[in-house]
Amino acid sequence: MQLDIAFIIEKVLLISVILLGSLGIAMYATWAERKVAAVMQDRRGPNRAGFMGLLQPMADGLKLFFKEEIIPDRSTRFLFILGPALAMLTAVMTSAVVPWGPDIVTENGVISLQVADINIGILFIFGVVSLGVYGVMLGGWASNNKFSLLSSIRAASQAISYELAMGLSLVAMLMMTGSLSLREIVEQQHGFWDGGYFTWNFFKQPLGFFIFLTCAFAELNRAPFDLPECESELNMGYHQEYSSMKLGFYLFAEYINLFISSTVIATLFFGGYNFPFMDQVAASVSPVLFAIICVLTLLTKAICIILFFMFIRWTLPRFRYDQLMRLGWKSLIPLALVNMVITGAVILWVIK
Amino acid sequence: MGVYEIIFWFLTVVALSCALGVILSRNPVNSVLFLIATFFAISGHYILLNAQFLAIVNIIVYAGAIMVLFLFVIMLMNLNADTEPQKNRLVQIAGAISGGTLLLVILAALRTSTITTLDQTSTDIGLIKNLGKTLFTQFVLPFEISSVLFLSAMIGAVVIGKKEKENPLAP
Numbered sequence: 001m002q003l004d005i006a007f008i009i010e011k012v013l014l015i016s017v018i019l020l021g022s023l024g025i026a027m028y029a030t031w032a033e034r035k036v037a038a039v040m041q042d043r044r045g046p047n048r049a050g051f052m053g054l055l056q057p058m059a060d061g062l063k064l065f066f067k068e069e070i071i072p073d074r075s076t077r078f079l080f081i082l083g084p085a086l087a088m089l090t091a092v093m094t095s096a097v098v099p100w101g102p103d104i105v106t107e108n109g110v111i112s113l114q115v116a117d118i119n120i121g122i123l124f125i126f127g128v129v130s131l132g133v134y135g136v137m138l139g140g141w142a143s144n145n146k147f148s149l150l151s152s153i154r155a156a157s158q159a160i161s162y163e164l165a166m167g168l169s170l171v172a173m174l175m176m177t178g179s180l181s182l183r184e185i186v187e188q189q190h191g192f193w194d195g196g197y198f199t200w201n202f203f204k205q206p207l208g209f210f211i212f213l214t215c216a217f218a219e220l221n222r223a224p225f226d227l228p229e230c231e232s233e234l235n236m237g238y239h240q241e242y243s244s245m246k247l248g249f250y251l252f253a254e255y256i257n258l259f260i261s262s263t264v265i266a267t268l269f270f271g272g273y274n275f276p277f278m279d280q281v282a283a284s285v286s287p288v289l290f291a292i293i294c295v296l297t298l299l300t301k302a303i304c305i306i307l308f309f310m311f312i313r314w315t316l317p318r319f320r321y322d323q324l325m326r327l328g329w330k331s332l333i334p335l336a337l338v339n340m341v342i343t344g345a346v347i348l349w350v351i352k
Numbered sequence: 353m354g355v356y357e358i359i360f361w362f363l364t365v366v367a368l369s370c371a372l373g374v375i376l377s378r379n380p381v382n383s384v385l386f387l388i389a390t391f392f393a394i395s396g397h398y399i400l401l402n403a404q405f406l407a408i409v410n411i412i413v414y415a416g417a418i419m420v421l422f423l424f425v426i427m428l429m430n431l432n433a434d435t436e437p438q439k440n441r442l443v444q445i446a447g448a449i450s451g452g453t454l455l456l457v458i459l460a461a462l463r464t465s466t467i468t469t470l471d472q473t474s475t476d477i478g479l480i481k482n483l484g485k486t487l488f489t490q491f492v493l494p495f496e497i498s499s500v501l502f503l504s505a506m507i508g509a510v511v512i513g514k515k516e517k518e519n520p521l522a523p
């Protein structure tokens with residue numbers, strides 16, 4: 001096996017850019033969340049640090065770094081530190097299989113804007129999502145606090161329950177695409193309109209999309225499904241005993257998850273980096289500029305979905321725990337199964 | 353030694369030492385974590401064998417779902433090293449004898465067996481397309497029968513977990 005130095009440098013550069021980019025977007029997602037909340041509640045929101053409070057995320061980060069770090073006496077020390085580390089790790093791992101843009105073809109070769117084009121991309125995402133539970137569970141248990149433990153068990157059971165419906169809703173979509181590779185799924189959604197119908201999967205699988213979106217809310221622990229952080233029942237939730245940057249990592253991982261899952265939703269259902277009339281644009285500009293336009297398209301879609309997540313959070317009240325479980329097991333899973341049967345019938349008799 | 357061998361030996365050492373950690377650590381939560389690490393090392397071996405589907409399913413099903421449930425139960429039972437009950441001496445001796453016998457049987461079986469050398473050429477049978485085609489053509493009957501087995505297990509779990517209707521006053 002021969003190591004290719006240029007290949008490794010290219011991938012390391014790409015990974016660093018994606019990592020720093022998602023960290024930056026996650027930072028400003030915290031700012032955007034507070035601004036959106038302020039606008040919806042008729043307040044001003046952060047407006048002291050910098051123009052329109054734009055320096056607020058930096059100030060918050062600095063504050064978290066300089067706070068005193070407390071590790072509780074009766075906690076399991078190693079697992080207490082491992083918890084936020086795992087949460088952060090699993091949050092950024094999903095970005096490896098997302099195709100951020102089309103291949104840039106130059107004279108010197110092809111530059112891919114995807115870290116790893118594996119043929120099981122969607123399963124990789126599911127694998128990482130199912131591991132995301134460990135960060136919360138270990139942190140909650142290692143704190144040696146009853147509220148943390150209850151909250152982490154809630155988070156875990158919620159994540160496991162909604163993973164099922166999430167997977168079933170995607171099975172119907174995979175029956176249409178016939179591929180598990182995210183790159184192929186994106187390329188099948190080329191442009192916007194082809195052969196008398198929309199190419200984007202949202203128009204082919206509307207029901208699947210809504211099931212997936214609901215499950216994404218639950219997987220992200222966001223309102224209206226933020227039961228693990230339900231302060232009226234559990235004080236602060238699984239990160240009650242955490243302070244300083246360890247708490248920061250838990251909160252930050254949530255926003256990275258928000259950004260990455262918005263990107264995944266955009267990739268799976270809204271055509272990824274594809275946009276209407278892209279062939280005409282590709283013919284008139286240079287390949288590098290075209291790739292930049294494509295990346296910006298994907299980011300715009302992702303940001304729109306993030307804003308949608310935020311509007312929902314500040315609109316709907318929180319579910320009760322039994323309502324959450326009933327919705328997951330008795331509504332979403334049967335609905336996803338019905339969607340699967342309908343898709344199978346359509347593929348068998350209509351599309352062929 | 354090429355990159356392949358280095359990764360192979362690294363994964364082997366990790367898998368074996370984590371497997372030892374599962375049975376040697378006194379804290380059950382640590383045991384579960386070692387078991388998860390073992391699954392990861394084995395998934396790495398699957399990837400080396402070009403069986404990506406098997407690798408990721410191993411992680412999703414075992415590390416992602418079953419081990420979470422294990423952790424669930426252990427956390428709720430709050431088992432600690434110092435609350436571990438002292439085992440009966442008779443049980444300990446019986447365990448040692450049966451374990452030793454099992455080891456003997458395995459050793460005897462391994463002594464006479466010949467080691468078949470594996471094909472060095474890479475196969476594509478572990479890729480999801482080929483695996484799916486094989487499962488749904490050549491092995492379709494065993495595959496469907498095992499799915500019926502899973503279904504019956506699921507229904508059984510639902511029946512056991514169902515609340516009793518006859519006695520509404522029971523706690």
